[in-house]
Amino acid sequence: MTIESESRIPFGRPTVVGREFDYIADVLRNGSMAGGGPYTQRCEEWLKAELGTHRALLTHSCTAALEMAAILAEIGPGDEVVMPSFTFSATATAFVLRGATPVFVDIRPDTLNIDERLIEGALTPRTRAIAVVHYAGRACAMDAVMAVANARGLVVVEDAAHAHLARDGARPLGTIGHLGCLSFHETKNVIAGEGGALLVNDPRLAARAEIVRDKGTDRSRFLRGEVDKYTWQDVGSSYGPSEIVSAFLLAQLERAAAICDERRALCDAYRAGLAPLAARGLVTLPEAAGTQTNGHIFWLLTRDEDTRNRLLAHLGARGIQATFHYVPLHSAPAGRRHGRAGSSLAVTDSVSARLVRLPLFLNMTGGEIARVVAAVEAFYA
Incomplete structure (x- = not known):
């Protein structure tokens, strides 16, 4: 593609x-x-x-x-x-x-x-x-x-x-x-x-x-x-x-409930499509959307930071805009000046280095979901 x-x-x-x-x-x-x-x-x-x-x-x-x-x-x-x-x-x-x-x-x-x-x-x-x-x-x-x-x-x-x-x-x-x-x-x-x-x-x-x-x-x-x-x-x-x-x-x-319903359905479609990769231990997926969440973000975790960066580049080359998320505040310049650690932050550091957010928006089509899933599968092929 x-x-x-x-x-x-x-x-x-x-x-x-x-x-x-x-x-x-x-x-x-x-x-x-x-x-x-x-x-x-x-x-x-x-x-x-x-x-x-x-x-x-x-x-x-x-x-x-x-x-x-x-x-x-x-x-x-x-x-x-x-x-x-x-x-x-x-x-x-x-x-x-x-x-x-x-x-x-x-x-x-x-x-x-x-x-x-x-x-x-x-x-x-x-x-x-x-x-x-x-x-x-x-x-x-x-x-x-x-x-x-x-x-x-x-x-x-x-x-x-x-x-x-x-x-x-x-x-x-x-x-x-x-x-x-x-x-x-x-x-x-x-x-x-x-x-x-x-x-x-x-x-x-x-x-x-x-x-x-x-x-x-x-x-x-x-x-x-x-x-x-x-x-x-x-x-x-x-x-x-x-x-x-x-x-x-x-x-x-006035349309808020329907918006969240649609986004939850998109998250469930992502989860179903990527489940085989998760079963092989290649990615970690969030729990099923269920009725308690609002379908705001669909994320996955790769095994390490290098894999995450290569996956983002792979998707970008195929016209798919996926992205990482936060640089942890404790490691940011202002965070080091103004804050302090209250515990080990090992999970935060690990998650931040491995997280990928996939495209998710209202009126996203089944074909677009399938194309993103296929691109992720192709990366791991």
């Missing part, structure tokens, strides 16, 4: 799924594009109803939601926050901006999530919070995490950027800890170009959360007619999205 004879398969492809253009046109007709309008409110109501959180606040990114969470957790200079190293930089920078030190803990080899058995050993008198990441939309061991946090009086922040509509039993991910952070970046299942949300699961934090989002003012109370003017009340920043972003997002949310 050559690039010339067949079209390229991208790693991802943002897709319009419903009434995005209609809703954006409505915003423009209404004449107000700033945040906090009816589309922002409708998205927040949707999230609250579907997820069962106490309060959902739209933000301009998941990074913004994480920064708000750090403020609400009252993270400050000298504090420590336990988290995985196998995550995006925003998980750490949100707390570093408050003066805290990320303490990196290893991941489990099966879920690629933080190893809950190592958290206790990473705690010190300076630990104030635990930040967990639900990698690829698969749940961390949240009961164990919450037990440790509750015993020590720690705040739990769920980085659920991968995990919108994924679940841990009956509980939507992002709603189990004190605060949850969602992403609607164009690489996620439900998209708005950029965008995110803060899920406030602890009612005690809700009033302050909307002040933090509104540049530290009580503007939301003013708009609801609860005060006759709004003033500066607290620290905060401009964390809200525009109405155009919210309008696009609402159309996506």
